[in-house]
Amino acid sequence: MSITVVKRDGTREPYDANKINLAIERAADGLPDSIAWVTQIASELELTLFDGISTQQLDEAVIQVALQNVKDDPAFDVVSARLLLKTIYKRVLGDYDTDAELRELHRARFGDYVRQGVDEALLEPRFLDLFDLDVLAEALEPANDGLLKYIGVVTLNNRYGIKARNNEPLETPQYFWMRVAMGLSLNEADPTSHAIAFYKKMSALEYLAAGSTLVNAGTSYPQLSNCFVMEMQDDIEHIAKSVRDVMWLTKGTGGIGLAVTKLRAQGSPIRSNNTSSTGPIPFMHTIDSVLRAVSRGGKKFGALCFYMENWHMDFPEFLDLRQNSGDPYRRTRTANTAVWISDEFMKRVQNDDDWYLFDPLEVTDLNELYGKAFSTRYAEYVAMAERGEMHMFKKMGAREQFKQILISLQSSSHPWLTWKDTINNRAINNNTGTIHLSNLCTEICLPQDRENIAVCNLASINLSRHVVDGGMDWAKIDESVRLAVRQLDNLIDITVSSVDEADHANTKNRAVGLGVMGFTDVVERLGFSYDSEESFDLIDEIMEHISYAAIDESAELAKERGSYSNFAGSGWSKGLVPLDTIDLTEADRGVEVQVNRTTRLDWDALRIKVKGGMRNATLMAIAPTASIGLVAGTTPGLDPQFSQIFSRSTSSGKFLEVNRNLVEALRALGLWEKVREDILRSQGDIQGIAAIPDDMKATYKTSFQLSPYAFLEVAARAQKWIDQAISRNMYLETRDIDEMLDIYTAAWKKGVKTTYYLHMKPRHTAEQSTVKVNKAEAMNSGSSAAPRKGFGSAAAAAPVAETAAAAPRSGFGFGGGAKAAE
Amino acid sequence: MTTVTLTLTQNNFTSGTSTGTSSSSTSSTALDQSAAYSYVVPIDPMDELQCESCQ
Numbered sequence: 019m020s021i022t023v024v025k026r027d028g029t030r031e032p033y034d035a036n037k038i039n040l041a042i043e044r045a046a047d048g049l050p051d052s053i054a055w056v057t058q059i060a061s062e063l064e065l066t067l068f069d070g071i072s073t074q075q076l077d078e079a080v081i082q083v084a085l086q087n088v089k090d091d092p093a094f095d096v097v098s099a100r101l102l103l104k105t106i107y108k109r110v111l112g113d114y115d116t117d118a119e120l121r122e123l124h125r126a127r128f129g130d131y132v133r134q135g136v137d138e139a140l141l142e143p144r145f146l147d148l149f150d151l152d153v154l155a156e157a158l159e160p161a162n163d164g165l166l167k168y169i170g171v172v173t174l175n176n177r178y179g180i181k182a183r184n185n186e187p188l189e190t191p192q193y194f195w196m197r198v199a200m201g202l203s204l205n206e207a208d209p210t211s212h213a214i215a216f217y218k219k220m221s222a223l224e225y226l227a228a229g230s231t232l233v234n235a236g237t238s239y240p241q242l243s244n245c246f247v248m249e250m251q252d253d254i255e256h257i258a259k260s261v262r263d264v265m266w267l268t269k270g271t272g273g274i275g276l277a278v279t280k281l282r283a284q285g286s287p288i289r290s291n292n293t294s295s296t297g298p299i300p301f302m303h304t305i306d307s308v309l310r311a312v313s314r315g316g317k318k319f320g321a322l323c324f325y326m327e328n329w330h331m332d333f334p335e336f337l338d339l340r341q342n343s344g345d346p347y348r349r350t351r352t353a354n355t356a357v358w359i360s361d362e363f364m365k366r367v368q369n370d371d372d373w374y375l376f377d378p379l380e381v382t383d384l385n386e387l388y389g390k391a392f393s394t395r396y397a398e399y400v401a402m403a404e405r406g407e408m409h410m411f412k413k414m415g416a417r418e419q420f421k422q423i424l425i426s427l428q429s430s431s432h433p434w435l436t437w438k439d440t441i442n443n444r445a446i447n448n449n450t451g452t453i454h455l456s457n458l459c460t461e462i463c464l465p466q467d468r469e470n471i472a473v474c475n476l477a478s479i480n481l482s483r484h485v486v487d488g489g490m491d492w493a494k495i496d497e498s499v500r501l502a503v504r505q506l507d508n509l510i511d512i513t514v515s516s517v518d519e520a521d522h523a524n525t526k527n528r529a530v531g532l533g534v535m536g537f538t539d540v541v542e543r544l545g546f547s548y549d550s551e552e553s554f555d556l557i558d559e560i561m562e563h564i565s566y567a568a569i570d571e572s573a574e575l576a577k578e579r580g581s582y583s584n585f586a587g588s589g590w591s592k593g594l595v596p597l598d599t600i601d602l603t604e605a606d607r608g609v610e611v612q613v614n615r616t617t618r619l620d621w622d623a624l625r626i627k628v629k630g631g632m633r634n635a636t637l638m639a640i641a642p643t644a645s646i647g648l649v650a651g652t653t654p655g656l657d658p659q660f661s662q663i664f665s666r667s668t669s670s671g672k673f674l675e676v677n678r679n680l681v682e683a684l685r686a687l688g689l690w691e692k693v694r695e696d697i698l699r700s701q702g703d704i705q706g707i708a709a710i711p712d713d714m715k716a717t718y719k720t721s722f723q724l725s726p727y728a729f730l731e732v733a734a735r736a737q738k739w740i741d742q743a744i745s746r747n748m749y750l751e752t753r754d755i756d757e758m759l760d761i762y763t764a765a766w767k768k769g770v771k772t773t774y775y776l777h778m779k780p781r782h783t784a785e786q787s788t789v790k791v792n793k794a795e796a797m798n799s800g801s802s803a804a805p806r807k808g809f810g811s812a813a814a815a816a817p818v819a820e821t822a823a824a825a826p827r828s829g830f831g832f833g834g835g836a837k838a839a840e
Numbered sequence: 841m842t843t844v845t846l847t848l849t850q851n852n853f854t855s856g857t858s859t860g861t862s863s864s865s866t867s868s869t870a871l872d873q874s875a876a877y878s879y880v881v882p883i884d885p886m887d888e889l890q891c892e893s894c895q
Contacts (some may be wrong), residue, residue, distance in 0.1 A: 644889045668887060
């Protein structure tokens with residue numbers, strides 16, 4: 019059958035296999051075994067073709083075929099990424115043949131890109147006046163696109179890249195990075211040189227700004243902050259205002275934390291109309307509905323986490339918010355929940371004492387207290403309750419309630435456990451009030467009140483880009499941290515929001531949160547095991563360096579630009595650094611905080627320096643980096659490797675992930691070809707594969723094979739240096755509540771401030787993947803089959819005869835690609 | 841449980857995904873020439889996170 023291809027202008031031309039083969043060959047250039055890969059992709063592509071296929075469909079087909087083979091070799095991901103990038107280049111820049119031409123096109127078209135963006139009111143109009151566009155164009159480095167994995171290219175384009183008004187892509191990846199860098203340099207005395215400095219770091223994936231910043235920096239709507247943390251006051255006016263604020267913040271792409279502890283309990287009297295309150299639950303349901311109403315055409319819901327202290331009378335109902343059964347008007351389907359736990363409660367759990375629940379209306383000061391002061395006041399209220407002096411209270415075993423929390427956590431992944439006294443006692447800024455909650459991802463620890471909605475601005479160092487000669491490149495980390503802190507500080511003067519209380523807190527505190535991603539990636543490359551002392555010491559040392567450089571840079575910025583408004587009275591002004599607050603916490607708690615206290619750097623010098631001024635109220639927080647980790651192509655945050663092969667399903671599509679570190683390590687031992695099919699059979703688990711050495715098995719343990727105490731130790735060693743907190747995902751195989759109680763108690767004992775999602779092993783469904791194999795061959799060769807092409811020898815399988823007509827798909831690459839095959 | 845197909849010889853281009861991993865199986869004579877083993881691929885729990893809002 020002769021096949022014709024329909025071009026974008028509607029004309030037809032015969033399908034030219036040579037042209038396609040050449041495109042694939044170029045995409046495979048420099049890869050080992052490239053000729054074999056080209057042959058494989060080309061022959062498999064033939065099976066998908068049909069007469070009348072459009073050029074866009076043909077581009078997609080080539081990429082899809084390459085992607086199908088990622089299970090055989092991660093090199094196919096490189097081919098896919100290159101093929102997709104080529105479609106982007108051609109759509110944005112036009113035709114080219116060589117890398118040199120591509121580089122020249124990037125430079126030649128950059129000014130037009132900026133001018134078009136400004137003309138269409140998409141980009142910041144000051145770009146045209148403040149920057150030397152020719153100098154910026156010279157700095158563009160298209161070769162850095164080679165650092166992106168396929169999932170990174172797709173995510174970067176679909177989620178972060180700007181489209182023109184005609185919906186055509188306006189940005190190549192390097193234009194995107196430069197636009198973000200420019201958008202964060204607007205307030206610099208020399209915007210061009212700073213934009214280049216920021217660009218070089220982000221383009222090389224050495225650190226990344228967080229999502230909202232990547233989406234909006236340099237645009238005409240620069241809502242760049244990432245986290246908003248607010249509390250709801252116990253009056254109808256403020257409840258209504260909170261609903262309004264959630265709507266605006268959701269529209270602006272921020273994640274929200276919202277404390278509801280102050281709201282009086284169900285049945286509590288309302289004097290103004292002589293009735294009683296419904297309690298906080300219905301209002302939480304209302305806000306849950308708001309998250310779905312302000313949702314960008316229904317495509318993406320808002321994201322929020324409710325926080326409540328567990329002494330609130332309605333806390334038992336709070337625990338049920340995420341349950342599937344029950345009254346839907348007393349459930350939150352979208353919003354998350356977290357519990358704000360005191361040391362007093364943890365001690366009562368340990369001692370198997372009673373725990374009392376109160377109506378906030380009767381214990382109005384309790385939510386503002388923490389540590390010893392909380393315990394003292396709580397004991398007074400308990401005594402009043404026992405004397406019959408409280409209108410409302412409940413009494414239960416502390417251990418019983420803790421188990422109820424853990425049962426709910428196990429069944430619904432909520433509420434997340436966060437420890438208010440560790441957070442407040444370790445806070446450097448408790449001169450500005452009590453911290454009543456954390457944020458959507460449990461890494462932010464900032465105070466808030468009626469006049470202040472705490473705001474935090476995030477970026478993350480990609481640790482995997484700071485490895486050199488079998489160790490960490492400390493000088494490069496120092497450089498990255500300092501530039502990231504400066505970039506984050508700039509952001510605060512550029513960002514806009516529609517909530518005055520958020521703007522107020524942002525400008526008064528200038529809080530930023532620099533985190534990390536790629537820790538497990540580094541652990542694997544250094545040949546450690548995640549649950550080893552080497553690993554614990556590594557994160558300790560990494561975070562010490564990051565903490566030191568970030569604090570020092572903020573002190574330097576204070577000299578240049580002045581201290582943040584609330585500096586006077588802060589811990590910084592007293593010469594405290596985050597490390598020092600562990601002792602304060604321990605003293606207040608009266609129980610040892612079980613974390614290693616080793617230091618390596620000259621902290622005394624820094625203590626003196628911070629007394630002189632700090633530019634930022636906070637410096638560090640480790641976010642989950644689930645999205646930007648995709649762009650960076652590394653493991654998220656401090657999370658372990660979930661599996662050696664697994665599926666990712668994001669808003670940009672589905673992706674198969676294969677651990678490249680493992681593939682390289684196995685190749686070095688000549689084992690990859692022998693065991694790759696076994697790895698797929700075992701769902702990405704190498705522990706039962708006899709051919710793989712034990713030391714490699716130790717390095718490549720996955721989430722559920724690691725002790726939960728290892729997650730806690732890594733978090734504790736990092737938390738030691740961090741002024742805010744960590745999105746610490748937990749992975750558990752056990753469903754034994756007593757074991758869970760011990761694990762979460764250990765988190766508190768180790769001084770971990772917060773935990774995030776709990777992932778229970780049995781709850782994860784696996785996606786079935788049918789891979790055709792030659793059964794006779796498999797039976798003859800056994801599970802350790804002789805080297806063949808691909809998992810299950812999919813490539814060698816006889817082809818299915820029928821192919822379906824390609825249909826246009828959404829969510830593919832940069833708007834679907836177009837011209838590569840032309 | 842979602843059944844996904846990693847092989848390229850099937851109806852891969854009708855789904856809305858980026859890897860063609862969610863197509864339905866199509867039977868044909870070719871399938872008879874080789875047996876099919878069913879493997880499972882774990883789903884990354886990070887996809888449950890809502891942190892795209894700020895991350």
